[in-house]
Amino acid sequence: MTQDGKYTEIGNSLPRVDGKAKVTGAAKYAGDYYFPRELWAQVVRSPYPHAKIKKIDTSAAEKLKGVRNVITGDYYKKRGGLYLADKNFLAYQTVKYRGEAVVAVCAETREIAEEACRLVKIDYEELPAVFSPMEAMKKGAPLIHPDLHTYRVAPIFHPVPHTNISHHHVLRKGDVKKGFRESYRIFEHSYHIPHVQHVPIETHVTTALYDTAGSLTVWSCCQSPYAVRAALADSFDIPLNKLRVISEFVGAGFGSKAGTTIEGIVIPLAQLNPGRHIRLDYSREDEFENAYVRQGMYARIKTGVDKKGKILAVENEFLWDGGAYTEYGVNIVKAAGFAGAGPYNIDNIATDSYCLYTNHPVGGPYRGFGMCEIHFAIEQNIDMIAKEMGISPVEMRKINGLRPGDTTNTGEVMKVSGYQDCLDTVIKALDYNRKSAQPKDKHKIRAKGIAAGWKSPSQPTDAASAAIIRMNEDGTFYLQTSAEEIGQGSNTVLTQIAAEVLNVNPDRITLTSGDTTANPYEWQTVASRTTYCAGNAVKLAAEDLKEHVLDLAQIKLGCAKRDIHLERDDDHHMTWVVATNHPENRVPISTFALGLTLPDGSGIGGPAIGTGRFVLPNNFAYNMEDSQSPKPVAFWTIGVTGAEVEVDTQTGHIKVLQMISCFDPGKTVNRALYDAQVEGGMIQAMGTAIFEELMLKDGRVLNKNFVDYKIPTADDIPERLESLIVEYPEETGPFGARGIGEPVMVPGAPAIANAVANALGHHFDHMPITPDDVLEVVRGKKSKSKAKR
Amino acid sequence: MHTIEFSINGEALTLLVEDNQTALRVIREQAGFTGTKPGCEAGECGACTILVNGKPVNACLMLAPELDGKEITTVEGLADGENLSVLQQKFIDHAALQCGYCTPGFLMSATALLNENPHPTRQEIVEAISGNLCRCTGYKRIIEAIEDAANSGTKKIPAKKTKAKGGARK
Numbered sequence: 001m002t003q004d005g006k007y008t009e010i011g012n013s014l015p016r017v018d019g020k021a022k023v024t025g026a027a028k029y030a031g032d033y034y035f036p037r038e039l040w041a042q043v044v045r046s047p048y049p050h051a052k053i054k055k056i057d058t059s060a061a062e063k064l065k066g067v068r069n070v071i072t073g074d075y076y077k078k079r080g081g082l083y084l085a086d087k088n089f090l091a092y093q094t095v096k097y098r099g100e101a102v103v104a105v106c107a108e109t110r111e112i113a114e115e116a117c118r119l120v121k122i123d124y125e126e127l128p129a130v131f132s133p134m135e136a137m138k139k140g141a142p143l144i145h146p147d148l149h150t151y152r153v154a155p156i157f158h159p160v161p162h163t164n165i166s167h168h169h170v171l172r173k174g175d176v177k178k179g180f181r182e183s184y185r186i187f188e189h190s191y192h193i194p195h196v197q198h199v200p201i202e203t204h205v206t207t208a209l210y211d212t213a214g215s216l217t218v219w220s221c222c223q224s225p226y227a228v229r230a231a232l233a234d235s236f237d238i239p240l241n242k243l244r245v246i247s248e249f250v251g252a253g254f255g256s257k258a259g260t261t262i263e264g265i266v267i268p269l270a271q272l273n274p275g276r277h278i279r280l281d282y283s284r285e286d287e288f289e290n291a292y293v294r295q296g297m298y299a300r301i302k303t304g305v306d307k308k309g310k311i312l313a314v315e316n317e318f319l320w321d322g323g324a325y326t327e328y329g330v331n332i333v334k335a336a337g338f339a340g341a342g343p344y345n346i347d348n349i350a351t352d353s354y355c356l357y358t359n360h361p362v363g364g365p366y367r368g369f370g371m372c373e374i375h376f377a378i379e380q381n382i383d384m385i386a387k388e389m390g391i392s393p394v395e396m397r398k399i400n401g402l403r404p405g406d407t408t409n410t411g412e413v414m415k416v417s418g419y420q421d422c423l424d425t426v427i428k429a430l431d432y433n434r435k436s437a438q439p440k441d442k443h444k445i446r447a448k449g450i451a452a453g454w455k456s457p458s459q460p461t462d463a464a465s466a467a468i469i470r471m472n473e474d475g476t477f478y479l480q481t482s483a484e485e486i487g488q489g490s491n492t493v494l495t496q497i498a499a500e501v502l503n504v505n506p507d508r509i510t511l512t513s514g515d516t517t518a519n520p521y522e523w524q525t526v527a528s529r530t531t532y533c534a535g536n537a538v539k540l541a542a543e544d545l546k547e548h549v550l551d552l553a554q555i556k557l558g559c560a561k562r563d564i565h566l567e568r569d570d571d572h573h574m575t576w577v578v579a580t581n582h583p584e585n586r587v588p589i590s591t592f593a594l595g596l597t598l599p600d601g602s603g604i605g606g607p608a609i610g611t612g613r614f615v616l617p618n619n620f621a622y623n624m625e626d627s628q629s630p631k632p633v634a635f636w637t638i639g640v641t642g643a644e645v646e647v648d649t650q651t652g653h654i655k656v657l658q659m660i661s662c663f664d665p666g667k668t669v670n671r672a673l674y675d676a677q678v679e680g681g682m683i684q685a686m687g688t689a690i691f692e693e694l695m696l697k698d699g700r701v702l703n704k705n706f707v708d709y710k711i712p713t714a715d716d717i718p719e720r721l722e723s724l725i726v727e728y729p730e731e732t733g734p735f736g737a738r739g740i741g742e743p744v745m746v747p748g749a750p751a752i753a754n755a756v757a758n759a760l761g762h763h764f765d766h767m768p769i770t771p772d773d774v775l776e777v778v779r780g781k782k783s784k785s786k787a788k789r
Numbered sequence: 790m791h792t793i794e795f796s797i798n799g800e801a802l803t804l805l806v807e808d809n810q811t812a813l814r815v816i817r818e819q820a821g822f823t824g825t826k827p828g829c830e831a832g833e834c835g836a837c838t839i840l841v842n843g844k845p846v847n848a849c850l851m852l853a854p855e856l857d858g859k860e861i862t863t864v865e866g867l868a869d870g871e872n873l874s875v876l877q878q879k880f881i882d883h884a885a886l887q888c889g890y891c892t893p894g895f896l897m898s899a900t901a902l903l904n905e906n907p908h909p910t911r912q913e914i915v916e917a918i919s920g921n922l923c924r925c926t927g928y929k930r931i932i933e934a935i936e937d938a939a940n941s942g943t944k945k946i947p948a949k950k951t952k953a954k955g956g957a958r959k
Contacts, residue, residue, distance in 0.1 A: 019881035022889030023873065025824020025864040029890060032823035199924050201828045201836050202890040251826070251890030252925055284829040487888025487925045672884040676930060680887060683927035706833035706922065714915045714928040721929045 001500060003580070008568060009496040010735045013672035014506055017492045018249070018485060027249045030221035031205035031281060038207065038277040039068055041266050042113035044103040044120045045290070046095035049359035049699030050129035050144065053093060053102065053122065060119040061105060066112035068273060070105050070120065075268045080235040081327025082227065082259055084159065084166060085152040086145055087362075089235070089264030094127065096144055096324035097359050098699040099289040106269045106278055129699060133298060133319035133356035134789045136164040144324065144357040156624070157330045164357040166322060167330035169337030171351040172626035173411060179313025179348030183304030187385050190787035191377040192766040195296045195321065195694040197288050198366055199711050202251020204282040204291055206263050208270035216270065217244045220263050223253040223484050224524035225516050231260040236267055248514040253486040254684075255365030256292050258526045259328050288704040292364025293694055295329055296321035297336075298789060299377035309391050311400050313348040314341040318374060319789075322355045322363045329363040330355050335458040336370035338410055338627060342378040343419055343454035343638050345406035351627075359699045365526060367684065371455045371746045379451035379750035380763055393754065394432065397423055397452060408636065411628040416728040418664025419452060422640040425662040425724050426450060430642035443650045446657065449755030450642045453746030456633035457527035457739060461619035466520035467537040469498055469509075469545050471608035475574055475590030477502070477509045479541075482522035483534035484514060488741045489673040490530045494538045496669055497734055501542035503566040504575045504589070520611075528739030531669060532634060535734035537614040545610025549589060552596040552605045553577045557585055618732060635730050635738045639663030641682065641747035643718075645755040649778045652771025654690050656716075656752060659683075662724035663744055667736035671725075678723035678744045685748020687712045690768050793857040797822065798866030806853035813837045813848035815856065816863060824864035824893045828922070835921030838894040839863050845901040847920075864893035867900060876900055876938040885934040887925035894921045899935045908939055 001007055021027040058070040073092035079085045091102045103120050107113040128142040135141055141164055145151070149161035157167045180186055207219040216238060222228045225245040233240050250257055262280050269278045282291065297320050304313040318336050322329040337353035366372070386396035401419040408414060427433065427450070436446035457463075468480040479498050485491040491511045499506040513519055522534060550561040557564060557579045566589065567576045577592070579585035595605030622629035644658040659682045668674045691710045695702040703709040729736025749767055757763040762777045766786035776783050794803045797820055806815050813830065816822050816839065828836030830849040837848040840862035867874045876899055879885070886892040895918055902909055902917035909917065914935045923931065 013884070015881050016884065016886070018889065019886065020873070022886050022892050023864070023877040023880050023896060024868055025822065025893055027889055028823070029826075031827070032817075034818055034821075034823075199922075200888070200890070201834060201922060201924055202826070202888070203828070250888060252888035254924070281827075284831065284834075489887070676884045676887060676926060679927035679929050680925045681927075684924065705831060706829055711922060711924065712928075713922065714918050714932060717928050721927060 001503070003565060007500060008503065009500040009506060010667065010669055011671065014492055014496055014670055016489060017495050017506065017511065029202055029249050029251050030219050030247060031202065033207060033219050035207065035277040038279050039106045039108065039273060040110035040113045041104055041106045041269055041278050041280040042110065042117050043101040043265060044117045044122070046091065046098060046100045046102050048095060048124055048126055049098045050127040050142070051095050051124035052127060053091060053095060054125050055123040056103060057121040058103065061116040064112065064116050064119060066108040067116045068106045069269055070103060070116065071268055072103050078235055079151065080231055081325070082231065083154045083157055083330050084327045086166070087325040087327050097361055099361065099701070100324065101265060101290070104265050104269060106273070129359040130164065131358060131360065131699060133321045133354070133358060136356040136358050137319065137354070144359065156334065165354055166326040166357055167333050167355040169334045169353040170625065170627065171337050171340065171349060171409060173409060173628065174348035176313045176315050176348045176350040180304040183312050184307045185389070186302065186304045187388065188300070188302045189381050189384055190765060191299045191380065192787040193297045193373040193376055194767070195360065195696060196294045196688055196692045197694050197709065198254040198256035198292065198294070200252035200254060200256055203284060203287040204257065204262050206266055207277050207279040208263070208266040209277045210270040210274050212275045215242045215244065216267065217246065218263050219246050221250050221257055222247045223250060223257045223486050223526060225484065225514060226482055226521055227524045228260045228263055229516050232263055232267060235264060244515070244517045246515050247484060250484060250486040254367040255369070255526065258365045258524065261291060285704040288694065288709065289361055289701045293323070293361045294366035295323065295332065295363030297373045298787060299374060301377055301381050303381060303385055305385060305389065309386065309389050309396050309399050311344060311346050314346055315350045316340050318353040320353070320355050320363070321358050321360055323358055323360040325362045326355050326357060328365055331458055332365060332370040336374050338632070339371060339454060339456065340374055341409050342375065343402045343452055344400040345402055346400070349409055360696060361701065367742045367745050368455065369458055369527065369742060371453060371742070372685065372688065372749060375451065375453045375746050376750050376753065376767055379747060380753055383754045383757065384763055393450060394423070394427055401452065402638070410622060410632050412631055415731065417638060418726045418728050419638045421726040422638060422662040422664060423452065425726060426640045426642040426660055429660045429722065429724060430644065430658065432642055436644055439646065444646050444648050445759040446644060446646045447755050447759035448642065448644045449751050449753065449758055450640060451747040451750035451754055452638070452640045453743060454636050454638045455528065455743040455746055456636045457529040459523065459527050459529055461621055462615055463523040463533065464615040465522050465533040465537040467534065467541040467612040468520050469541045469610045471545065471593045473590065473593045475508065475588055475593065477504065479509050479511045479538065480519040481511065481513050481534050481538060482516065482519045483530045484525035486525060488530065488677065489670060490525070490534065492673060493531050493669045494534060497535050497538045498542040501539055502546055502575065503568040505568060505570050505573065528637065528741040528743060529634065530739065531737050532733050532739050533614055535737060537612040539612065539734045540614060541610040541612030544612060545608055548605065548608050548610065549577060549592045552592045556587060556591065556596055635733065637663065637665065637738050637740055637743040639743055639747060641751040643751040643755045645752060645759060647756060647759045647774055652774035654756060654769060654774065656686055656718045658720040659686065659718050659748065660720070660722045660724065661744060662726060663740055664726050664728055665740045666730035666733050666738040667727055668725060669735065669737050674725065674740060675723040677741055679721050681744030682721060682748045683712050683717055685745045686752060688767060689749040689752040693768055791854040793854055795856045795859045795861055797861040798863060808854060810853040811849050812851035812853050812856050815853040816848055822863045822865050826890055826893060828891070835898065836891050836894040838897040838921065840897055840901055843901065843904060845898050864896055867896060875941050876903065876935065879934040879938040883930045883934040883937065885926060885930035891921060891923045895923065895931055903939055911936065
């Protein structure tokens with residue numbers, strides 16, 4: 001910050017600090033590390049969705065030349081999991097989804113490992129399987145985890161013993177019965193959201209080395225090296241000081257790499273082969289089937305409104321298809337339970353969010369963490385009610401959208417809320433109130449739609465972050481964090497925050513992360529919490545170092561530290577420590593890098609290191625019975641997306657012509673990176689709205705490649721893709737910032753769905769909205785409901 | 790096994806390769822140019838795009854013996870020492886990359902386009918990168934970066950001239 005109070009870095013569009021490494025091929029991702037004589041791992045997968053493993057015969061595989069080890073679930077009897085310990089890295093006793101890893105092989109080459117997998121003989125006894133959350137809920141349904149009642153679970157989750165329910169989240173606010181009694185009209189709508197895949201372009205890759213001195217190193221493409229370290233240490237009883245997780249750059253995460261995934265498979269193999277690196281690569285097919293998927297979900301919303309359109313009561317139920325293991329999924333179900341009525345001021349809410357085990361691929365965190373799914377329902381519901389009430393969707397949102405002073409679903413009073421401003425901004429930019437100009441081609445109909453969304457970080461109320469900053473002898477710096485650069489731009493934003501505090505040019509700072517041995521603790525890089533949590537830790541570390549410099553500068557400059565400031569001098573690539581009242585009295589900041597040398601030759605102070613420790617200062621546990629709390633989450637990020645579509649009534653094709661979003665990031669740290677996140681989030685949302693579905697039949701994934709699972713290409717993007725902003729600072733955020741990485745995806749899909757509905761006069765109760773869906777409606781047939789239970 | 794001689798980023802290489810190995814794996818694992826990324830190994834995502842005698846090719850669909858006698862450029866060959874190519878610089882200027890994993894593939898496709906057609910239309914740009922998948926950016930900034938590079942008069946990036954000695958295609 002300059003002397004007249006202007007930011008030098010915050011709010012600028014500093015080019016990405018990792019840009020040069022990424023455009024030259026210098027950036028190393030987990031799969032880019034190859035080691036001499038490394039061994040290759042491969043796994044044998046279950047052909048059944050639910051079966052008992054009767055016998056495994058590995059003898060032929062073991063005899064194959066070049067095979068080192070063939071191991072089974074017997075090596076992994078200890079169950080693990082982030083929130084609910086329900087998962088083994090290899091199936092133990094039963095398989096619970098088609099594609100589950102049953103046997104792991106390691107061999108001298110990947111070809112030998114693959115051949116060995118084909119030689120493993122496994123006898124299964126098929127068990128009855130469950131393929132929908134409704135089936136899973138039924139009394140007498142086959143139990144996928146019969147011992148659920150014995151599993152270790154974080155105390156905020158509530159598995160129901162002897163059922164397939166691994167978490168039932170309950171929210172109660174006000175009195176819904178009273179709310180419905182007082183309502184003028186009551187509406188009920190149902191929706192279905194299918195499974196989708198994250199599709200990071202980098203598939204999961206990991207390498208492990210158990211060195212001959214007894215330390216284990218894992219090169220992993222993970223978003224959260226410390227969480228991976230903790231999970232692996234727990235599963236394999238390894239002390240944390242003997243386990244190192246390295247993950248420098250990640251080829252995108254979107255949640256897919258948030259937990260511990262394939263690392264667990266290679267560790268026993270590494271322990272069996274001290275001194276040899278063991279590597280396991282996921283193919284794209286593996287990635288579709290065996291990496292986390294976004295859980296499918298069925299939503300039912302009952303809404304009571306008064307004559308003017310004010311929502312008086314919401315009763316909703318979410319049934320989540322959590323898949324075979326829900327160690328992470330339970331927390332998504334909780335997040336949905338927290339936010340289930342949306343960013344609206346509603347006095348009476350009853351939400352039940354259920355996590356169900358099914359014999360489907362494993363659900364896990366996906367950008368939005370449940371919010372994209374529930375908002376597809378919430379925001380179409382708002383439009384549908386508005387239409388039935390004869391008021392505009394904008395008016396409906398103006399009446400109900402959160403304003404400062406309103407209370408959230410969980411009973412927290414909103415100190416700030418950008419909802420109404422974001423809405424106004426998008427309405428204006430999209431010119432929403434003016435009907436779309438229709439093209440000459442009569443078979444094409446254009447229309448606009450809007451949707452809002454909100455999200456808070458779903459993290460423990462005491463989630464912690466640390467940062468260290470060290471000054472080098474020449475006045476450059478190393479900034480150390482364990483926030484993971486997964487594409488979101490954290491390295492750049494955190495560098496800007498440190499540069500702002502220290503008044504140094506960002507190019508004087510090198511950020512290191514992605515190595516648990518070298519860098520300090522960070523809970524996880526998830527939840528759109530990094531700018532806020534790691535950002536606060538970095539700010540505190542830089543302030544700590546600055547204090548140290550000013551303490552010594554008092555002696556050197558002979559004035560009180562209140563009268564000393566740091567001044568950036570980009571012309572000379574340096575920063576000065578200046579006596580404010582006598583600016584000619586100044587020394588380079590590097591003077592204090594190793595402490596200060598006094599006139600008598602003695603030294604004082606020592607090397608300049610700043611530490612920052614941040615833990616959420618304002619989060620309180622919620623009441624388990626009703627989810628109410630004065631402050632259960634760090635912050636809410638709110639925004640609105642508008643879309644214009646063109647529907648071809650001959651082909652059923654939907655072309656998205658415009659997408660415009662406005663969010664409230666509190667204070668933008670980097671405008672270009674904010675815009676880039678918003679644009680990317682909109683296109684990812686567009687993919688789910690009109691293209692993407694992981695097609696499942698009897699537990700089998702039918703579309704495990706890019707030909708059959710289409711994600712948006714450059715040819716699919718709207719002509720206008722625009723990112724706008726309103727800024728209401730977050731009280732406890734660094735410089736007022738709050739997180740935006742996930743929220744920016746949330747309203748995209750329902751905005752498109754609402755636009756399509758405005759074009760066709762019909763709301764689809766599911767996504768993606770395919771050409772077949774459109775043609776059914778165009779031809780006057782009743783659209784098939786996919787939300788039926 | 791096959792002995793192949795080819796040039797990669799101006800450097801002559803002689804390698805012994807398996808007949809059924811892909812160019813992608815040889816370039817990464819034997820030649821050490823890991824900027825060329827695997828994404829699907831089925832020719833669907835474009836992350837492994839390289840230039841073969843100046844033309845963009847999915848390295849995962851090319852067999853290693855086919856490298857013999859060719860001039861190969863990977864992302865590591867785009868910059869001239871410390872100096873980035875115009876296109877590389879424009880990707881940074883436009884924030885046209887996020888996780889960066891698909892970026893080398895886009896750079897190679899776009900380099901090939903601008904070498905062939907220095908002033909492409911927007912539609913020609915979109916077509917040139919339609920075989921490259923990106924999950925982070927939403928493509929807009931990638932298209933703008935390529936447009937800007939074209940408008941800045943990108944000089945043709947020659948495949949660096951070190952003739953591979955081998956040559957006979959099988």
